[in-house]
Every structure is written in C-alpha cells, then in structure tokens.
Amino acid sequence: MASEVLCGRCGALLTNPNAPCPRCGSPASGAYYRPAAPRQRKNPWAAAALAVIPGCGHFYLGHSLKGVGFLVGVVGFQLFDFGLDASVIGLSLGVPLELGPGALYVFSIVDAYRTAKSMERGF
Numbered sequence: 431m432a433s434e435v436l437c438g439r440c441g442a443l444l445t446n447p448n449a450p451c452p453r454c455g456s457p458a459s460g461a462y463y464r465p466a467a468p469r470q471r472k473n474p475w476a477a478a479a480l481a482v483i484p485g486c487g488h489f490y491l492g493h494s495l496k497g498v499g500f501l502v503g504v505v506g507f508q509l510f511d512f513g514l515d516a517s518v519i520g521l522s523l524g525v526p527l528e529l530g531p532g533a534l535y536v537f538s539i540v541d542a543y544r545t546a547k548s549m550e551r552g553f
Contacts, residue, residue, distance in 0.1 A: 437451040437453065437454060437456060438456060439451065439454050439456040440453050440454045440456070442454070471549075471550060472490065472491050472492075472546045472549055472550070473546065474542075474543045474544075474546035474547050474550065475543070476490065476546075477490055477491055477542040477543060477545070477546040478539050478540075478542050478543040478546075480542070481500075481538050481539040481541075481542035481543075482539065484500050484501045484503075484504040484505065484535060484538055485497035485498060485499075485500045485501030485504075485538070487538070487539065487542030487543075487546075488500060488538075488541075488542055488545070490542075491542065491545055491546055491549065493545065496541075496545075500534070500538040500541075503531075503534050504531050504534050504535050504538065507530050507531040507534060508531045
C-alpha cells in the first residue's frame with residue numbers, strides 16, 4: 431500500500447510520494463502550508479509618536495527586544511547621570527552626560543519611524 435502525502439503547493443492528495451503533483455506539477459513534500467496571512471501595515475508616524483515614550487514605538491512594530499533595549503538604554507543612562515550629578519565629577523561633566531540619553535532618545539524616535547518605513551517596503 432502506497433503512503434498518501436499532500437502537495438506542498440496546492441494541497442492536493444498524492445497517492446505516489448515520489449511523483450510530482452498531477453494538479454500543479456510541484457514535487458511532493460508531505461506537508462501542506464496554507465498561504466500566510468498578509469501582515470498588518472504599521473503607520474510610521476504612529477510608531478514615531480509612540481516612541482516619545484522610549485521603546486513603545488518598537489513595541490508597536492513588534493520589535494520587542496529593540497524596544498526593551500531603547501527603554502533600558504535611555505532610562506539607565508538617565509539614572510546613571512542622576513547619580514553622577516550629585517557628585518563633584520557630575521558637576522563638571524553634567525552637560526556632556528545629558529547629551530548621551532538625549533541623543534539616544536531622539537535616535538529611538540527616528541529609528542521607530544525608519545523601521546516602520548522599511549517594514550512598509552517589505553524588508
């Protein structure tokens with residue numbers, strides 16, 4: 431008795447697993463995968479607006495690890511800076527240390543917008 435498998439492209443039942451599909455001509459794979467649902471489009475401006483709260487724009491886009499990275503980066507950098515502001519070193523280096531989290535914060539907003547744009551193009 432021959433085993434029955436499904437065509438990997440069209441899902442037709444194949445009685446000979448070594449022969450190509452009689453309906454569409456593709457080789458037998460033994461499994462049928464239905465077409466994937468189209469991805470929901472994400473608005474780049476909404477991603478940028480949500481990125482005002484560090485990481486939220488990336489969470490909206492489904493890039494959770496990147497969102498956590500930006501959240502921890504901006505908040506952690508800010509907390510580190512607050513600790514140094516209370517010391518003599520922080521008083522002399524205060525302005526340059528404020529530029530780091532600010533730049534990362536602005537970059538996270540721009541990155542959320544650019545990531546949504548590239549997702550729109552299919553990358």
